[in-house]
Structures are given as structure tokens and as C-alpha cells.
Amino acid sequence: MVTSEQQSAWDAAAAVLDPEVPAVTVADLGILRSVEMTGGRSVLAKVTPTYSGCPAVSAIEIAIDVALREAGFDPTIERVMSPPWTTDWVTTEGREKLRAYGIAPPVQASNSLRALFGDTVVACPRCASTDTTRVSEFGSTACKALYKCDACHEPFDYFKCI
Template identity: 45%
Template sequence: MIRTVSAQHVWDALKAVPDPEIPVVSIVDMGMVRDVVVESGRVQVTFTPTFSGCPALHVIRQSIEDAVQDLGVRDVEVLSTLTPPWTTDWITPAARERLREYGIAPPGPADEGGLIQLDTEPVRCPRCGSLDVRLTASFGPTLCKRLHVCNACKEPFESFKSV
């Protein structure tokens, strides 16, 4: 337990909170944590979910609260905001590499319009690196991913949509 908790302590603790759907990256790696305020022993954390209808919102909120309380803070407020909307551009470079190693093709840069594009950008197989891939489903196990099969190595994989 830390005697006096700083914003940096909170940020460091949140770096250990995994994304509930992709455990190889943290909510900080994904760019979901927007702000941390520490004032008079009280901590307020603001986060932006990857999608407004994300089914894991309650898990993320509870995980943030638990991580801060593990620092010895009892007065924790967790706020979610949709403004500005989350973008895949907030994913850190290290997280993009961990996604690839995990078998998920990381997203390219988001379009200026900020909307999910119906025309898919070129996707590289995270296993063999080939661009010879086939889209098999526009929506994967979560709304933020698509399903593909690599024609070169024949492996199925997911890709992140750029938003």
C-alpha cells in the first residue's frame, strides 16, 4: 500500500488492468484511460470505451475501481465518456505489436471521418505477413473486429477495424 497516492501511481496501476476481451493489452495500452485526477485522497478516473455499446463496460469500470483501491484509496470515482469518441489511433505502438503477436491484425490509421469504413483497408496476416487474405465476416466476436483467412498460410485470424 502506498502512503500518498499520486496520479502517476494510478496510471501505473491501470497499466496492469487488461482489456477484458484482449488480455495481452491493457486499458492504458488501448488508449481507453483519458484522465486521472487525485485530490485530497480521492481519485477520479475517466475512460472512453472502444464502443458505446461495449458489453464489457461494467468489467472495465470494476477493474479500474479495484486497481485504484488496491493502492489503498477508498474514495474512487470511475467515469465514462464518449466525447471525444475512442479511436484506434489511441492504441500504443507496443500494443499494436502485442495484438499482432496474439494473432489479431492491428488497425491501420483511422479515416478522417471517424466512422467505420465499409471498404476494408489492406490487412496483413499477423502470422505469416501475407497481404493475400480473404474477408470471411465483417463482424467478428466483437463489433470492433473482422474475420479473415490467409490464403498463403491458410490460418484464420481477426483484424481490428479502424475507427
């Protein structure tokens, strides 16, 4: 059973924005795995980075620590690598926030062969056209690919399936 105190701790940690895509929270991306009460006002927040070399993971952990401290908790942050994060963990709300921000959300399940080998139809987040072309396997970050829309001619990032 989740107590109101545990819910408050979750809410504080879950509100932390992703430093690379500040339109989504760590909860939207599924990076925040859990927040557990460990005694008194002490909490353990478990975080899984999008990939092991993600340069933002330390910033995310520090931001969660700060958010929990500002909410009156004494946090410990634990990086959890197993099971590894997948784009399947991005919430429906997170996918819509990515789209609204101009990043095409992952469109396939992470275990899809098409997703793994790049044979994916990606809709433009601006005009919704599927007449798009991959320009580069890497976009603004390693977890995104760069696409252009052949309908509205706008470039955009696509959050790759992992």
C-alpha cells in the first residue's frame, strides 16, 4: 500500500525534467523506476539510464536528489542497470509530450526486428506525414536519429527504439 508520504516522494522525484528533453519528466521516460520509503523521511529512488553511456544520467540523479531534498526527504539514489531501459517504458503521456515538443516518439516495440534494424515508418511530429526520410542515424543525441519531412520540409529528431 502506498502511503501519502511515499506518494509525495514519488511526486517530487517524478516531476524532474529530463535535461536533454525538458518537455518530458523522468517518470514520462520511465527512467524513474521506483521511490521507496526506507525509514523516517529517508527514501531510495531507483533510476535506470536510457543507456549505460548516457551523459545526462549524473545530472538526472542529482536533480532527483535535489527535488527530494527540497520536498523534505533524505534521499539515496540507486542506479539500476538490470533490466535495461527500453523505449517501451516511455509512457503514453511521454510519447505525446515528445511529439508536441517536435521529437517523433519511438513507434515500434523495442523487441521488433524492424525497430532494431531501422526499417521504421516515422511520422513527422509537426504535420503527421509519414513521407519522411532518415538523414542520419544520429541526431542531437545518440538516442535520436535525424529525419526530415518530405511534406512540410522540416527536420526533426526521432527517438530511436532501444
